[in-house]
Amino acid sequence: MNPQETARQQLGHNIAMWGTPGSGKTTFLGALSIALSRQDQGWKLVGSDVPSTDALIKLATDLAGQRKFPQPTQGIERYRWNLVGAAPGRRRRRPWGGPGPEAVQIGLDLRDPTGEVYALNAASEDLVERLVKSRGIIYLFDPVWEFVKGNSFDYLYGVLLRIAHRMVDAGEFSDGSLPHYLAVCITKFDDVRVLETAEKLRLVTPDTEGLLGFPRVGDDDARALFRWLCEVSRSGNAELVLNMIKQFFHEDRVRYYVTSSIGFYVDPEFRLFDPDDVQNLIPDPDNPTQMKIRGPVYPINVTEPVTWLAQELAAQDRSRR
Amino acid sequence: MSRDSRELREVLSAAVTELGGSRWLTVVDLGQDGVGVWELYRDEAGTPRGELRWTTPWSALPSDDAAADQAIVDAVGPATRIPPLLVSTNSRGDRGDKVLERLGRRYPRAAAFTGEHPVDRMLLKVIARQPLTRFYELVALRRRAAGRLELVGCQLFPIGARRGDTGHVRVRCLPSDARGTVFAVAAYSRDTRFQLVSAQAIKLPPGVYDLTAELRRPGLVHFGGLPEGAAFGPERRAWSAIVSAIPERLDRATIVGHLICAVEISGPADRVERRLATAARMVEKTAAELVGGLKVTLLSYGPHAHHRNGKDVPIRFDAWAEEPSRVLAALRGLAGGGPASEGYPSAARIECVLAEVADRLEASPVPGRSALLLVGARPPCPPRSDVSQVLPCPRRRDWRVELRRLRRRGDIVLAAVHDRAVQTAHADDSAWHELGGGPPADLDDLDDLDVAELGAALELLPMKGRHVPLPLLEPR
Incomplete structure (x- = not known):
């Protein structure tokens, strides 16, 4: 890493994406900008260099415009984006006038490695290096994939031990936990199978604040859903994933989110969630082996883990200063 | 003194008219080549019969007159209440006349x-x-309540009818076995039991026939009005065997039927063509069996448009309870038009097909049993999102509910031909099993035999071994 790059990284918060192949890491990033636009809470995502800006444009337009999924990452993609907006709770101008608060700018240095590099091979060294240097991790857990393949544990275990090893060497494992913040994102909430599981567990509540009336799983219940989904994994090893998270991370630095990058289907005419017709993913009529997005993209819980990590890391920086 | 031929005819005619019961008339024929003894009688059906009971050439008779006379007397048998008729016709030399004279003396009342x-x-x-001394009736079947079949007689000729008289009857020939439909004529009078006069079989295409019965002679009825080339053959089965072959009941569908062909017209062109061709074969086969009794409905369908720019292939009724020829033309038209848009590949609007067919049957009932044949590749849409991940019907119709609704009518059966060669998102074809009430026929494996079986499953074609041996009486 050259000095310029080092300096740039220090400005932002190094957040890494982590997940099995096909868990939707790239799509998640593509949905991030769309989600911020949909929320209309003043937050926006801008690139901090030309390649990252181009990538941001492509990811978002593929997803929202073309209604197709971004091509999976080859190797490790790095996106340097800035999350810009009013700080939470400070959006209103002061009633007595005067200048408003300064815009908050949170630098994001997102790493999106292809899922394959998590496997225990030589290439994974680079990933480990990047995870070690990051302090925020977005871990995507794909329950559908896990149900079919049951290999989350395989992807997690080796890498986690290597990180731990590096942290021990660097003296950052003294309290027995990694220093990272971890946002565990249960993806594909738009999949009927995931939704039905959550419904059966009575973890779903209607989103009364949102205009569309999407179902939601509150962050407090997300962990329970995660636990259940681990229990039904194909290999039975997914339970270990939960235990490992518990063992390697500080409890207060882990949050669970039930997410969807594309959201549920919403009829453009009625603009309301229909519990009888939720699926926003269909086979592409031109190429039935591929899937495409059926209607508008309404990401669920995509910004929340990112902003949470960014805020926690920013707070950490402030406390260090 | 002997009398001439004309008078002989009159006497014979009067004598035959008088025959009945156990009475018979013996005629001694002193002919050109020899002597014959005829016995005239009426059989159980009242048909006059002449039977040559004994014959011998002149050369075989004893040369001695007395011995020759005795041989003839022996052949005549014991004297009956009716004396024999003695007839000499062109006998060789004067031997016949001499024998006639001597026998006249032996039978003075003759x-x-x-x-x-x-x-x-x-x-x-x-x-x-x-x-005729009895009514002649065609033995036919009549469908009673609940499809029960009963034997009935349809009068062809009254008592007193003579050679050349005609009678008319309208019958429906139903699918028959290889022997064909049996045309049996029975004799009947108030005093006598039903007696079979004749029984012949003929292989006819099922359908309605207006027949003209001509009395050729007592015991012989000729039927006209049959298709060219069709010929009667002897029916050698015992009457009891024919009767036992009559099914106890006859579904109305065996007489009239309504075939509804619902064909999915989305997909690869060659597959759509094959589906349409299969529907056409089914129509042709059923129409051939139910000549004049089949009405056909043709509808085409495809997938719903599940999103704004999706390709919608609506249900189109190309024919409703039309003649088969009209539907076959419509099928050709559909095939010529090419396939509809591929659209959503995972399901088609079968649930809407079921609903609309049920609606139409309620609004415009069609006589007889209806049979819905579904020919397609994609399964129906579920009523709501489910784990199949197949998008739900935009109208939230539940195909199982619609299926039950149709079946509750009691006058419709369903069968399915599944185009398995077209891969859908879900290989599971359990929906097709349910729709067809069993394993669906495979579009690519459907030969003529399978088409016949499909027709039988739809109750439009006879089940194997289930034929109707006698014609069904049709109102004129």
Whole structure:
């Protein structure tokens, strides 16, 4: 890493994406900008260099415009984006006038490695290096994939031990936990199978604040859903994933989110969630082996883990200063 | 003194008319080549019959007159209440006349005749010109309540009818076995039991026939109005065997039927063509079996448009309870038009097909049983999102509910032909099993035999071994 790059990284918060192949890491990033636009809470995502800006444009337009999924990452993609907006709770101008608060700018240095590099091979060294240097991790857990393949544990275990090893060497494992913040994102909430599981567990509540009336799983219940989904994994090893998270991370630095990058289907005419017709993913009529997005993209819980990590890391920086 | 041929005919005719019960008439024929003894009687059906009971050439008779006479007397048998008729026709030399004279003395009450025409030909004419002494009826079937079949007689000729008289009857021939439909004529009177006169079988295409029955002679009825080339053959089965082959019940569908072909027209062109061709084969086969009794409905369908720019392939009724020829033309038109848009590949609007067919049947009932044949590749849409991940019907119709609704009518059966060659998102074809009430026929494996079985499953074609041996009486 050259000095310029080092300096740039220090400005932002190094957040890494982590997940099995096909868990939707790239799509998640593509949905991030769309989600911020949909929320209309003043937050926006801008690139901090030309390649990252181009990538941001492509990811978002593929997803929202073309209604197709971004091509999976080859190797490790790095996106340097800035999350810009009013700080939470400070959006209103002061009633007595005067200048408003300064815009908050949170630098994001997102790493999106292809899922394959998590496997225990030589290439994974680079990933480990990047995870070690990051302090925020977005871990995507794909329950559908896990149900079919049951290999989350395989992807997690080796890498986690290597990180731990590096942290021990660097003296950052003294309290027995990694220093990272971890946002565990249960993806594909738009999949009927995931939704039905959550419904059966009575973890779903209607989103009364949102205009569309999407179902939601509150962050407090997300962990329970995660636990259940681990229990039904194909290999039975997914339970270990939960235990490992518990063992390697500080409890207060882990949050669970039930997410969807594309959201549920919403009829453009009625603009309301229909519990009888939720699926926003269909086979592409031109190429039935591929899937495409059926209607508008309404990401669920995509910004929340990112902003949470960014805020926690920013707070950490402030406390260090 | 002997009398001539004309008088002989009159006497014979009167004598045959008088025959009945156990009475018979013996005719001694002293012919050109020898001596014959005929016995005339009426059989159980009242049909006059002439039977040559004994015959011998002149050369075989003893040369001694007394011995020769005795041989003839022996052949005549014991004296009956009716004395024999003695007939000499062109006998060789004067031997016949001499025997006639001597036999006249042996049977003093017997009438004696001389003539030129052979006795057998004269007897044939006399019998043929006899009036009927009983009603002649065609034995047919009638469908009673709940489809129960009963044997009935349809009068062809009244008592007194003669050679050349005609009668008319309208019957429906149903699918028959290889022997064909049996046309049986029975004799009936108030005093006698039903007696079979004749039974012949003919292989006819199922359908309605207006027949003309002509009385050729007592015991012989000729039926006209049959298709060219069709010919009667002997029916050798015992009457009891024919009767036992009659099914106890007859579904109305065997008489009239309504075939509804619902064909999915989305997909690869060659597959759509094959589906349409299969529907056409089904129509042709059923129409051939139910001549004049089949109405056909044709509808095409495809997938719903599940999103704004999706390709919608709506249900189109190309024919409703039309004649088969009209539907076959419509099928050709559909095939010529090419396939509809591929659209959503995972399901098609079968649930809407079921609903709309049920609606139409309620609004415009069609006589007879209806049979819905579904020919397609994609399964129906579920009523709501489910783990199949197939998008739900935009109208939230539930195909299982619609299926039950149709089946509750009690007058419709369903069968399915599944186009398995077209891969859908879900290989599971359990929906097709449910729709067809069993494993669906495979579009690519459907030969003529399978088409027939499919027709049988739809209750439009006869089940194997389930034929109707007698014609069904049709109102005129």
